[in-house]
Amino acid sequence: MKRVKNIWESFLTNSIKSRKKENNWRTRNSIQMKSSTKIIFKNQEYISFSGNDYLGLSFNEDVKNAWKAGINQYGNGSSSSGHIVGYSEVHRTLEEKLSQWLGYQEALLFSSGYMANQSIVFSLMKKRDSIFADKMSHASFTEASMLSQANFKRFAHNCISSLHLLLKKHSGKKNLVFTEGVFSMDGDFASLKLIHEESKNHNAYLMVDDAHGIGLFGEEGKGSCNVFQIHPEILMIGFGKSFGICGAAILCSSKMKNYLLNYSRSLIYSTMMPPSQAVALLESLRQIKRSNNLRKKLKINVEFFKKMTKDSQISFLSNFSESGIQPIIVGDNQKCLELSKFLFQNNIWVQAIRPPTVPFGTSRLRIVITANHTFDEIKKLVYSLRDFFDQNEYKK
Ligand SMILES: Cc1ncc(COP(=O)(O)O)c(C=O)c1O
Structure with a gap:
């Protein structure tokens, strides 16, 4: 019986170790959604650019x-x-x-x-x-x-x-x-x-x-x-x-x-x-x-984000798309976590997405622009991204 217990223990320990070693360890935070774009976490408010509530219907x-x-x-x-x-x-x-x-x-x-x-x-x-x-x-x-x-x-x-x-x-x-x-x-x-x-x-x-x-x-x-x-x-x-x-x-x-x-x-x-x-x-x-107005607003917000990031290090690392999903491909897991943490310290919530969710070497910030974001919120995101890239030179 003891041997069987050890098999289980070492399976769990080794699997956890290997995820941590690759900077690929995942945890969850228990947050409270205050609105479709605002998160409360440990009494602090964050602007969320991670959810898929594109039209704010939640x-x-x-x-x-x-x-x-x-x-x-x-x-x-x-x-x-x-x-x-x-x-x-x-x-x-x-x-x-x-x-x-x-x-x-x-x-x-x-x-x-x-x-x-x-x-x-x-x-x-x-x-x-x-x-x-x-x-x-x-x-x-x-x-x-x-x-x-x-x-x-x-x-x-x-x-x-x-x-x-x-x-x-x-x-x-x-x-x-x-x-x-x-x-x-x-x-x-x-x-x-x-x-x-x-x-x-x-x-x-x-x-x-x-x-x-x-x-x-x-x-x-x-x-x-x-x-x-x-x-x-x-x-x-x-x-x-x-x-x-x-x-x-x-x-x-x-x-x-x-x-x-x-x-x-x-x-x-x-x-x-x-x-x-x-x-x-x-x-x-x-x-x-009947939400043509929200779809239009989403498009305007996406265009605004792209315009704000044009000709910067951000656009160099981005795969801009026509949709609300605007990934910034950082590549390395650790660097991606650092960027996510930097934004978090600026009260902006964007999750780092790492393998196996995305292919190896393409870890990214999956930024989601929604119809309910304000221009000021998008500006805050872009200014924070710029600050980070001014301090850290990354190549694709
Ligand atoms: C493209 C795609 N298909 C399927 C799913 C799974 O859908 P659900 O979250 O409803 O299980 C997701 C994500 O959540 C997705 O992004």
Whole structure:
């Protein structure tokens, strides 16, 4: 028995040691969100440039009131999986509204984007099938792909010729191509038109994860696919970002929905999201459709940030994008932590993002500009970044 205990102890100790040695140790801080851009931590106020609440809906009064009204009407939880008694009228209404909005036959709700992505892979992709995903795809999808029995290959980021070679080699098989619409760590758009064409040419299904595009781009915030005028066979949208809540939906055909209802273990064996959350999500959806002003404000804020950082060391290290995600690629883990700490001392909260979340050697500050930031807050961020780079000369 003692030996077994030692095996466990040394496993934990060595794993912790190795993370610490790489300056890759992760901790959490228990904070309080005061508004969509303000954090209170140990009685100090910080401007947050780390959250994904792009439109500020997490603090929207109408959404809050909808959730409260939902609790009064339906209670706190759903009590079981949707296949038992967890699926209510309001879940159905939300699915119908989402599918009408995005032009799909059906929508299926999930408790998280992580579960939705895993569910697609595990229920649909079998032994002789192939999954081809962009190299920068989210861990929820790539992890499931690696664990699945399907053949899994990544194509170079946004590179159509790399995807072409994979599809050509595996032509005539059941292939799934996967990409994000807006990439979570770089904020750039996928070349959706070309990826869709390439997939169609080889009879592969395309799945787009638009967690960071939905609500923010295209007509009525319909997302990246609307911008590029494509209709992938499978679309995943997340509710943890622009919707200001959490959860996700898969948009697909009726046949696909029926298949998933029968084969997706995360639907069958997991408790349905609370009906009150579906009520709140319906209100978020209503807000998103009519939020052209917030989308415009987000764009103005992003342009302001870029203008402020132009011709400085900051722009040299940045991968500027069209979205609210504006990474500053520092490279080295330790240097990235130093920059994050420097900003923290100036009451600015930007988390350092390190491997394996991003590729080795590309540790970064993932700055998120939202519609609710003020120009003064963005100026404060840029002046602090400038101060840091004036004191520390970094090369990309
Ligand atoms: C691109 C992308 N897909 C999926 C997820 C997972 O979504 P959720 O947070 O709803 O589990 C995230 C992140 O949170 C993401 O950034």
